[in-house]
Amino acid sequence: MSGGGWSKSRLARMRDVMAGYVERGEVPGLVLAVSRRGDALIEPIGAADLDGTPIHNDTIFRISSMTKPLTAAAAMICVEECTLRLEEPVDRLLPELADRVVLRHLYSPLDDTVPASRPVTVRDLLTFVWGLGMVIGPPGTYPIQQAMDELQLGQGPPDPAMPPPPDEWIRRLGTLPLMHQPGAGWMYNTGSDVLGVLVARAAGQPFDEFLRERIFEPLKMADTGFSVPATSLTRLATGYHDNGVDVYDAVADSKWRQPPVFPSGAGGLVSTVQDYLAFGEMMLRQGKYDGGRLLSRASIEMMTTDQLTPEQKQESGPFADYFANHGWGLGMSVVTKRDGLGEPVGRFGWNGGLGSVWYADPSEDMDMILMTGCAKFVFTPPNIYRDFWTLAYQAIDD
Numbered sequence: 466m467s468g469g470g471w472s473k474s475r476l477a478r479m480r481d482v483m484a485g486y487v488e489r490g491e492v493p494g495l496v497l498a499v500s501r502r503g504d505a506l507i508e509p510i511g512a513a514d515l516d517g518t519p520i521h522n523d524t525i526f527r528i529s530s531m532t533k534p535l536t537a538a539a540a541m542i543c544v545e546e547c548t549l550r551l552e553e554p555v556d557r558l559l560p561e562l563a564d565r566v567v568l569r570h571l572y573s574p575l576d577d578t579v580p581a582s583r584p585v586t587v588r589d590l591l592t593f594v595w596g597l598g599m600v601i602g603p604p605g606t607y608p609i610q611q612a613m614d615e616l617q618l619g620q621g622p623p624d625p626a627m628p629p630p631p632d633e634w635i636r637r638l639g640t641l642p643l644m645h646q647p648g649a650g651w652m653y654n655t656g657s658d659v660l661g662v663l664v665a666r667a668a669g670q671p672f673d674e675f676l677r678e679r680i681f682e683p684l685k686m687a688d689t690g691f692s693v694p695a696t697s698l699t700r701l702a703t704g705y706h707d708n709g710v711d712v713y714d715a716v717a718d719s720k721w722r723q724p725p726v727f728p729s730g731a732g733g734l735v736s737t738v739q740d741y742l743a744f745g746e747m748m749l750r751q752g753k754y755d756g757g758r759l760l761s762r763a764s765i766e767m768m769t770t771d772q773l774t775p776e777q778k779q780e781s782g783p784f785a786d787y788f789a790n791h792g793w794g795l796g797m798s799v800v801t802k803r804d805g806l807g808e809p810v811g812r813f814g815w816n817g818g819l820g821s822v823w824y825a826d827p828s829e830d831m832d833m834i835l836m837t838g839c840a841k842f843v844f845t846p847p848n849i850y851r852d853f854w855t856l857a858y859q860a861i862d863d
Contacts, residue, residue: 807854
């Protein structure tokens with residue numbers, strides 16, 4: 466581990482502290498990875514389920530919102546090939562989203578609207594300011610929230626069996642008004658699902674095929690996809706709720722056993738620490754990987770630079786406090802003001818609500834990935850995440 470400037474004794478501290486989460490029963494097990502200057506440590510700790518199934522470097526996890534950076538990368542491939550353009554209205558390929566109307570207020574009935582001030586652009590989708598997103602609140606709080614749930618648009622925890630096929634999904638979405646004027650405020654999640662449909666139409670092939678051919682195969686991400694093949698199910702970790710006990714998704718009847726009809730660009734993927742590390746290292750190499758270039762340096766810079774205005778952050782509703790120290794690039798978070806030992810300015814990446822987290826720090830040339838099978842809220846990092854980040858930085862020895 467000398468090439469990464471790591472302290473062996475401090476890496477041992479990392480293992481001991483993270484093993485404590487397993488010993489206390491907060492998670493059945495985990496796999497962590499820290500990589501600095503390409504010098505990587507991958508460490509499995511604990512079990513893949515409460516029955517004691519061994520956990521390994523190649524254990525497969527549901528990565529939920531860690532799908533979003535990959536979807537953004539797919540969209541930027543299309544931008545670089547000029548099948549999409551950042552400032553172009555999406556109407557050309559998504560006529561279902563033409564002629565938008567906007568709710569007067571979030572609590573308004575669906576017919577209380579005004580015309581949209583301008584069309585939705587590709588950039589709006591990538592930066593989550595296109596005007597529609599997940600509503601954080603008890604079910605049925607607002608008419609628009611209830612309508613999104615009734616239309617099965619996938620606004621809750623990932624459920625591959627629920628949303629309809631892409632063309633029907635975007636048709637249903639197009640029947641709803643926006644919640645904000647395009648460009649006015651940041652709203653979470655839904656933009657990535659729309660991007661998945663947009664990329665498929667721009668590329669002329671299903672979104673899952675595009676991801677496999679253009680990202681997963683070049684980066685040798687063999688275990689990343691929208692379902693788990695039968696031959697690999699023994700490596701799928703059981704999915705639990707946050708308490709680490711109640712089952713969210715069992716392996717025997719997992720919702721990820723079959724390819725979904727709607728490959729969700731917002732949260733549908735499964736992956737391994739080894740696979741995602743390949744993506745993270747490509748991001749740190751500014752688009753290069755062993756054997757070629759996936760994206761240009763300019764695209765990586767856009768993806769990992771805060772794209773939001775102060776006004777857009779202020780109009781993000783319950784997320785405004787988060788944006789006191791963070792921004793949003795393309796499909797991922799960016800730290801704009803240091804928020805703890807493990808959150809330096811310029812760190813980029815994102816969390817998955819089903820228990821996974823990835824961040825990269827270009828100033829340290831460092832990737833940090835933690836995967837568990839226990840759900841966590843993405844905007845309030847739990848202690849297991851914060852401790853992991855702290856332990857990664859304290860282990861640097863140069």
